[in-house]
Amino acid sequence: MVGTHTARKMGINHWDIKTGPRNLITDVPGVTVGHATVSRGDIRTGVTALLPHPGNIFREKPLAAAHVINGFGKSMGLVQVREMGTIETPIILTNTLSIGRAAEALTARMLAQNPEIGVTTGTVNPMVFECNDGHLNDIRGMHVTADHVEQAIDTAGTDFQQGALGAGTGMCAYGLKGGIGSASRRFAIGDKKFTLGTMVLTNMGKTKDLIIGGRRVGPEIERQLAGEKQVLPGEIPPQGSVIVIIATDLPLSLRQLGRICRRAVTGLALTGSKTDSGSGEIVLAFSTATLVPHFPPGDFISVPQLHDDRINPVFRAAIEAVEEAVLNSMFAAAAVTGIRGNRVHGLAACMPAPKKSD
Numbered sequence: 001m002v003g004t005h006t007a008r009k010m011g012i013n014h015w016d017i018k019t020g021p022r023n024l025i026t027d028v029p030g031v032t033v034g035h036a037t038v039s040r041g042d043i044r045t046g047v048t049a050l051l052p053h054p055g056n057i058f059r060e061k062p063l064a065a066a067h068v069i070n071g072f073g074k075s076m077g078l079v080q081v082r083e084m085g086t087i088e089t090p091i092i093l094t095n096t097l098s099i100g101r102a103a104e105a106l107t108a109r110m111l112a113q114n115p116e117i118g119v120t121t122g123t124v125n126p127m128v129f130e131c132n133d134g135h136l137n138d139i140r141g142m143h144v145t146a147d148h149v150e151q152a153i154d155t156a157g158t159d160f161q162q163g164a165l166g167a168g169t170g171m172c173a174y175g176l177k178g179g180i181g182s183a184s185r186r187f188a189i190g191d192k193k194f195t196l197g198t199m200v201l202t203n204m205g206k207t208k209d210l211i212i213g214g215r216r217v218g219p220e221i222e223r224q225l226a227g228e229k230q231v232l233p234g235e236i237p238p239q240g241s242v243i244v245i246i247a248t249d250l251p252l253s254l255r256q257l258g259r260i261c262r263r264a265v266t267g268l269a270l271t272g273s274k275t276d277s278g279s280g281e282i283v284l285a286f287s288t289a290t291l292v293p294h295f296p297p298g299d300f301i302s303v304p305q306l307h308d309d310r311i312n313p314v315f316r317a318a319i320e321a322v323e324e325a326v327l328n329s330m331f332a333a334a335a336v337t338g339i340r341g342n343r344v345h346g347l348a349a350c351m352p353a354p355k356k357s358d
Contacts, residue, residue, distance in 0.1 A: 005348040006162070007212075007327040014213045015320045017313075020184035023324075025197030026158040027184040028247040030054055030288055033199065034156030035166030035180070036148035042339040044137040047102065047144055048093040048166035048180055049152035050199060050245060052286055058114045058124060059294045061086035063303070064286035065254050067261035069268075073241055073280025076103050077127040081284070085254040086292050089126050090153055091284070093167035093180075093201050093243060096132045098144035103128045105146035109153065121294065129282060131203035131241040133170030136338025163332030167201050170338060172240060173330050174218065174272065175207030177344045181329025185317035189310055194250040196314065198267075198321040202329040203240035204279050209272035212327060212351075218272065220352040225345065241280035242268065242326075246318055251289040253305040261285045263315045267322025285318075 007013070008023070020027025030053040037046040052062045064087045066078050074096055081087060089110055094102045106126040111117055117124050133139060152166065160182075164171070168179025184197035210218035244264045252260070261283040268281070275281055290303050306314070330347040337343040 005331040007324055007331055010331055010348060010351060012213050012327065015324060017185040017187055017317050017320055020186050020195050020197065022159065023184055024160065024182045025050070025184060025199040025245065025247050026160065028195045028197045028249050028288065031197065031247050032156035032158055033160040034152045034154065035160065036151035037165045037169050038143050038148060039169055042138040043141065043143050044170035044336060044338045045095050045098070045133055045139070045143055046166045046169040047148045047152040048168065048201070049149070049156055050091040051153065051156050052087065052247065053288055053291070056113060057090060058088045058110055058117070060291040061088045061294065062286040062288050063252070063254060063257060063290050063292065064284060065257035065261055067258060067264070067283040069265055069281035069283065070275050070277070070279050072278050073130065073282055074099055075129045075280070075282050077125050078282070080125040087127055087286055088124060091245060092128045092149060092152070094128065094130055094144050095137065095139055095167070095170065096130045097139050097142055099128045099130045101142065101144055101146065102149050105149035108146065109150065129201070129243040131171055131201050131243060131280070133203065135172055135342055136336055136344065137170035138339050162328050164334065164336055168329065168333070171201065171203040172344050173202035173326070174205040174210040175344070176330055177333035177336055177346045178202035179329045179333045181325040181327070181332065183321040183324035183328060185321050187313050187317055189250070189306065189313070194248065196246065196248040196250065196317045196321060198318070198325045199245045200322065200325045200329055201243040202326055204242045204281070205273055209274060211270065211272040217352050221350050224350055224352070242273070244283040244322055246283065246285035247288065249288050250314060251304040251306060252287045253303060256305060256311060257285045257287060259311070260314060260318050263318045264322045267319045268326065270323045271326045
């Protein structure tokens with residue numbers, strides 16, 4: 001189910017900004033990602049965990065902002081992020097009906113790490129995001145357990161696979177196989193270099209709308225697959241979801257992080273996303289440049305930020321990295337047959353040949 005393809009390995013490279021060394025969100029120093037995959041019989045699901053930094057996230061909280069593109073979703077933790085502007089746990093991705101178990105497991109882990117929670121200080125805000133993998137997975141079985149959450153967190157590292165694994169195991173994108181995708185960009189502001197990375201969980205879109213590098217390949221793929229005896233891509237419900245996580249080591253204010261969140265819409269649109277009414281489309285952005293201490297050392301803290309006149313390259317980096325991450329989530333995912341015999345193809349296997357003018 002996990003392929004080795006990426007957009008660049010498929011010859012797609014129309015972007016301007018250089019990538020980080022891995023072209024993953026983990027190019028942002030301190031960020032790590034891990035997976036737990038549950039794949040047997042009719043079960044096609046899992047957990048993906050992102051840790052913003054290697055320390056105690058509850059006690060040292062990265063600045064964060066969130067943007068809801070379309071709110072048909074069950075994500076947890078967004079209200080407090082939008083009010084307080086920080087995240088205080090690892091970020092967990094899973095399927096829609098497993099957010100409760102994931103949140104409980106994540107909370108238990110934070111309680112074990114921080115005995116002061118709920119005793120000498122307040123409670124904790126678990127961050128859990130979801131997409132509906134019910135087209136391929138026995139979602140009603142609620143097969144994700146606390147052990148899977150622990151496994152995803154404990155195995156988090158700087159190198160991780162993309163495609164149909166972890167939370168992406170049962171996801172569909174543009175009527176093909178979706179899943180976990182990532183990309184990064186490196187850029188200079190003055191004499192300093194910074195990194196911005198993205199990670200997406202893709203589960204949205206109609207095949208006919210798919211665009212790659214400005215070329216509308218979706219209709220060609222539909223025609224190519226039309227003669228096969230299978231559930232046609234156009235018959236897969238298009239109203240899935242997409243979760244976008246953006247990380248950077250650039251000093252930014254909460255307002256600026258919110259502005260970057262909103263640029264994710266452009267990156268999604270470049271792949272053909274139409275933001276259907278029933279699609280849960282959520283963006284979370286955080287900066288590791290400022291960690292807010294849970295226990296204040298004094299009355300004031302300093303939050304450095306980029307001058308807005310210098311922010312355009314950051315917008316472009318976010319747009320490019322979101323677009324590429326979506327494509328990577330699909331190219332890296334091979335064909336899967338799931339519950340009720342539902343089958344979806346991997347993009348790499350049915351990508352149309354380049355046109356002579358391409």
